[in-house]
Amino acid sequence: MQTLTTPQSPDLIQPTSKFLEIDQVTKVYPSAQGDHTVLDGVDLTVSEGEFICVIGHSGCGKSTLLNMVSGFAQPTSGEVRLKGERIVRPGPDRMVVFQNYALLPWKTAFENIYIAVNAVYPEKSKPEKVEIVQKHLAMVGLEEAAQKKTGQLSGGMKQRVSIARALSICPEVLVLDEPFGALDAITREELQEELLKIWAEQQVTVMMITHDIDEALFLADRIVMMTNGPAAKIGEIMEVHFPHPRNRTQMMEDPAYYTLRNRALDFLFGRFALHTDE
Numbered sequence: 001m002q003t004l005t006t007p008q009s010p011d012l013i014q015p016t017s018k019f020l021e022i023d024q025v026t027k028v029y030p031s032a033q034g035d036h037t038v039l040d041g042v043d044l045t046v047s048e049g050e051f052i053c054v055i056g057h058s059g060c061g062k063s064t065l066l067n068m069v070s071g072f073a074q075p076t077s078g079e080v081r082l083k084g085e086r087i088v089r090p091g092p093d094r095m096v097v098f099q100n101y102a103l104l105p106w107k108t109a110f111e112n113i114y115i116a117v118n119a120v121y122p123e124k125s126k127p128e129k130v131e132i133v134q135k136h137l138a139m140v141g142l143e144e145a146a147q148k149k150t151g152q153l154s155g156g157m158k159q160r161v162s163i164a165r166a167l168s169i170c171p172e173v174l175v176l177d178e179p180f181g182a183l184d185a186i187t188r189e190e191l192q193e194e195l196l197k198i199w200a201e202q203q204v205t206v207m208m209i210t211h212d213i214d215e216a217l218f219l220a221d222r223i224v225m226m227t228n229g230p231a232a233k234i235g236e237i238m239e240v241h242f243p244h245p246r247n248r249t250q251m252m253e254d255p256a257y258y259t260l261r262n263r264a265l266d267f268l269f270g271r272f273a274l275h276t277d278e
C-alpha cells in the first residue's frame with residue numbers, strides 16, 4: 001500500500017491514536033459457483049475525529065467493508081474494533097446514513113428523529129427528547145419542515161433528516177454510504193458543506209463512501225482507495241492536507257488539488273485524466 005501526501009505543508013496534525021481498527025479483514029460470500037472472496041486482508045486504522053472517504057469501483061466491496069464497521073455484517077476472518085472492543089453487532093455508537101434515506105415516509109421529519117431518540121434514550125423525559133430532536137432539526141436547517149411527512153420532502157431534505165436522525169443519538173462513528181449520490185449537484189455541494197460544519201462541531205469520526213473524487217477531496221482527511229474486486233484490498237491511502245474550515249474555491253485554485261485529483265483518477269482509471277489526449 002502506498003501513501004501519497006500533498007506537496008503542501010500539512011496544517012492538519014495527523015491523528016495517531018487507534019480509535020477504529022479494521023484489522024486484516026477478509027470477507028468471503030459462499031455462492032453456487034463456490035466461495036466468492038470480496039475483501040482480502042483489509043487493514044485500516046482510523047483516529048478519533050478523522051474524516052475518511054472510501055472510493056473504488058462498483059462492486060469492489062466498499063459497502064461490505066462499512067457494513068462490518070456498522071456491525072450489520074461480520075468479517076470471515078480478521079476483526080473490526082472500536083476503542084479496542086470487537087464490533088459484533090450494530091449499536092448506537094455507530095450510526096449509518098444510506099443513499100436511499102431509510103426514513104419512514106408516512107411519519108414526519110420530527111417523528112422520524114424522535115423514534116430513534118426514544119429508542120436509544122428511553123430514560124430521558126419527553127421534553128428532553130423533544131429538545132434533542134429540535135436541536136438536530138435546527139442543525140440541518142429543517143425547523144420549518146419538522147411537521148412534514150418525510151415522503152413529501154425533497155431528496156436533499158430527506159437526507160438532512162437522515163443525517164439529523166443519525167447524529168441525534170450522539171454516535172462516535174458516522175457511517176455514510178454514498179449519502180449524496182441521488183442528489184443534484186447544487187444540493188450535493190450544500191450538503192457537503194453542512195456535513196463538514198457538523199463534523200467539525202460534533203467531533204464525530206466519519207467513514208463515507210463516495211464515487212465522486214471532488215467530494216472526497218473536499219471532505220476527507222484521508223481518501224482510502226480500494227483495488228478492484230474480487231479479493232479487493234486497500235490499494236492506496238491519500239492524505240488531503242488542506243486546512244479546515246475548507247473553502248471549495250480556494251482549494252480548487254491550488255495546484256496541489258489537481259495533483260491529488262489526478263492521482264486518484266490515475267489510481268481508479270490507470271491514467272492521468274488531464275493529459276489523456278496528449
Ligand SMILES: Nc1ncnc2c1ncn2[C@@H]1O[C@H](COP(=O)(O)OP(=O)(O)OP(=O)(O)O)[C@@H](O)[C@H]1O
Nearest residue numbers: 029030038056057058059060061062063064065229
Ligand atoms: N449478502 C451478500 N451475499 C453475497 N454476495 C454479496 C452480498 N453483499 C455483497 N455481495 C457481493 O460482494 C461484492 C461487493 O459488494 P458491495 O456492495 O460491497 O460493493 P460496493 O463497492 O459497495 O459497490 P457499489 O459501488 O456498486 O455500491 C459484490 O460482488 C456483491 O455482489
Ligand SMILES: [Mg+2]
Nearest residue numbers: 062063064177
Ligand atoms: Mg455500495
